[in-house]
Amino acid sequence: xxxxxxxxxxxxxxxxxxxxxxxxxxxxxxxxxxxxxxxxxxxxxxxxxxxxxxxxxxxxxxxxxxxxxxxxxxxxxxxxxxxxxxxxxxxxxxxxxxxxxxxxxxxxxxxxxxxxxxxxxxxxxxxxxxxxxxxxxxxxxxxxxxxxxxxxxxxxxxxxxxxxxxxxxxxxxxxxxxxxxxxxxxxxxxxxxxxxxxxxxxxxxxxxxxxxxxxxxxxxxxxxxxxxxxxxxxxxxxxxxxxxxxxxxxxxxxxxxxxxxxxxxxxxxxxxxxxxxxxxxxxxxxxxxxxxxxxxxxxxxxxxx
Numbered sequence: 001x002x003x004x005x006x007x008x009x010x011x012x013x014x015x016x017x018x019x020x021x022x023x024x025x026x027x028x029x030x031x032x033x034x035x036x037x038x039x040x041x042x043x044x045x046x047x048x049x050x051x052x053x054x055x056x057x058x059x060x061x062x063x064x065x066x067x068x069x070x071x072x073x074x075x076x077x078x079x080x081x082x083x084x085x086x087x088x089x090x091x092x093x094x095x096x097x098x099x100x101x102x103x104x105x106x107x108x109x110x111x112x113x114x115x116x117x118x119x120x121x122x123x124x125x126x127x128x129x130x131x132x133x134x135x136x137x138x139x140x141x142x143x144x145x146x147x148x149x150x151x152x153x154x155x156x157x158x159x160x161x162x163x164x165x166x167x168x169x170x171x172x173x174x175x176x177x178x179x180x181x182x183x184x185x186x187x188x189x190x191x192x193x194x195x196x197x198x199x200x201x202x203x204x205x206x207x208x209x210x211x212x213x214x215x216x217x218x219x220x221x222x223x224x225x226x227x228x229x230x231x232x233x234x235x236x237x238x239x240x241x242x243x244x245x246x247x248x249x250x251x252x253x254x255x256x257x258x259x260x261x262x263x264x265x266x267x268x269x270x271x272x273x274x275x276x277x278x279x280x281x282x283x284x285x286x287x288x289x290x291x292x293x294x295x296x297x298x299x300x301x302x303x304x305x
């Protein structure tokens with residue numbers, strides 16, 4: 001019996017509540033990536049700009065600070081780019097390991113009802129390279145959407161913003177940005193499952209992406225509905241965060257609460273939902289599935305007690 005979206009959400013939520021350790025991979029990812037940013041970017045910028053920072057002592061206005069910093073950035077632009085690329089690649093590798101680990105834990109919890117950190121380590125080690133490459137490929141696909149901005153960018157002149165008579169290029173650029181955002185949304189929808197298919201089935205990068213896309217084509221409505229539900233949750237949390245700004249106390253506390261909710265609730269729940277959807281639609285063994293597939297077994301169990 002194939003579970004509908006309502007069953008996937010309710011059973012997925014129950015799986016999550018019985019396995020709160022599903023938030024551990026996401027927490028470790030945030031902690032390690034933050035430390036990495038502090039080490040690589042902090043010490044990197046200190047090494048690049050350190051000898052010149054003493055000149056900032058003589059700056060008394062923001063304009064003077066910019067006049068000092070901008071030439072430094074231009075002078076060390078190559079080093080800065082290398083620094084950011086290094087940080088991006090290392091952080092992507094770390095994120096790939098923990099995302100693969102989280103999906104592995106979600107798969108085990110969905111299959112058996114329980115999971116542990118051993119599943120995280122095993123799935124992470126087995127799929128980190130493939131997921132890293134798949135994420136990089138999808139990132140390139142997302143970046144390709146910048147082509148929508150090219151016509152407007154080529155004709156754009158910042159002086160036109162002050163001239164209402166000549167607003168064609170800015171409007172063209174805005175239209176390009178809109179099309180890029182639309183392209184990213186569509187790409188995110190049709191490839192919503194590729195990470196989960198890759199890890200659950202231990203696939204190669206391109207195979208994982210194509211399998212995720214084929215899964216979407218066969219299950220468009222289910223993927224779309226779950227994608228919308230998860231999107232609404234994210235929007236609701238964002239709106240709540242904006243409302244919290246009106247309270248001085250909550251404005252201070254909410255960022256910490258928001259991180260906690262994102263790491264320990266939204267991220268693991270999202271993973272469990274997508275994993276359960278993929279597993280139920282591809283005929284894999286799912287916890288509780290026996291009773292759902294054979295309702296008479298529940299009555300038999302009760303009569304035997």
